[in-house]
Amino acid sequence: MKSLRELFRIGKGPSSSHTMGPQKAAKIFASHNMHAASFEVTLYGSLAATGRGHMTDVAIDEVLRPIAPLRIEWQPQVFLPFHPNGMKFVAFDNAGNQTDEWICYSVGGGALSEGEKGRWLTGLREVYKLNTLREIQDWCESNGRGYWEYVNESEEEDIWDYLMDVWKAMKESVERGIDHEGALPGPLNLPRKGPIYYVKASGYKQSLQSRALVYAYALSVSEENASGGIIVTAPTCGSCGVLPAVLYHLSKGHNFSDTRILHA
Structure with a gap:
């Protein structure tokens, strides 16, 4: 089991996969391209099909447009191979030359994945040794501890x-x-x-x-x-x-x- 940080994420609604994930991805891409002259973001599959209703474009725009002009492309008929919620971020210089490109996926709950080709996202380590509630309950009863004490032993300070x-x-x-x-x-x-x-x-x-x-x-x-x-x-x-x-x-x-x- 992974950290409770992966369960409780603070972010913008109305959708963890269509709003929070894309905004998080935009922040990551922006952090590597603070001097870009312009951006282009392409949304694919179901992310594009319902993105306007979920304010996906608004979430991305809030991050990238303060840095440079932004164009968003919608490709609801195109599904990237790894996941239906695919995104491609591209940065350009003043001459219009592409300087960076990143494809990632919003896989639910605000989490992101790069598919099989990792670049900027680090793997999440397993924090909890026990993986079922029954096992955790048995540990608590055997040790005279509460659930929060198991969290305290497993998580970082x-x-x-x-x-x-x-x-x-x-x-x-x-x-x-x-x-x-x-x-x-x-x-x-x-x-x-x-x-x-x-x-x-x-x-x-x-x-x-x-x-x-x-x-x-x-x-x-x-x-x-x-x-x-x-x-x-x-x-x-x-x-x-x-x-x-x-x-x-x-x-x-x-x-x-x-x-x-x-x-x-």
């Missing part, structure tokens, strides 16, 4: 700093969502409902309030994701609302400390 950043991003996505009124992006002009449910839930009697608040929190984060806001994959953008909603309610409604939330 700064994992708790990273998870604190994750928790902070989760809280902020809930709080933005319950305060963010108006319509979601897109031609349907669907109104946000998270803030409405939050107001309603706040007025319920105590026996009904907990469930209603958790629902309002989860919906609010999902709407932040749909609008291209910053969220945490858990493990994808599509499921990003559930875990923050539960943890936020434990924090606010049951006074759980940050330490207890991180251990959870």
Whole structure:
């Protein structure tokens, strides 16, 4: 099993594979081509077919256009051999000569792959020796430890700093969502409902309030994701609302400390 960093990724919605992955790829390519005069990005296969709806072009544009002019090509009928979510980044100099080219793939959950030809992406090492929940549970019971203590033994020391950043991003996505009124992006002009449910839930009697608040929190984060806001994959953008909603309610409604939330 790999690090929890691969499960919880902080990034831009609404799709871990169509938005977060391409934006991460753009940042990597930009870091190697800061002096480029222009860029061209070609999106292939399913990444191109639904890219506009997932704001793939917006995510890439935010990274590369501040450096140099950018042209994005859409090739939904062309599928590269390794994965349907293929991308090709090209950099040019002032004379229009190609100076760099990189092909990579957004393989889900915000993760990237270079296929069989690695160049800039390093392999992810296995962090956890045990690979099933049953094995981990047996270890915890045999050693009188909690799940978080197994994490503490397996991960690097700064994992708790990273998870604190994750928790902070989760809280902020809930709080933005319950305060963010108006319509979601897109031609349907669907109104946000998270803030409405939050107001309603706040007025319920105590026996009904907990469930209603958790629902309002989860919906609010999902709407932040749909609008291209910053969220945490858990493990994808599509499921990003559930875990923050539960943890936020434990924090606010049951006074759980940050330490207890991180251990959870």
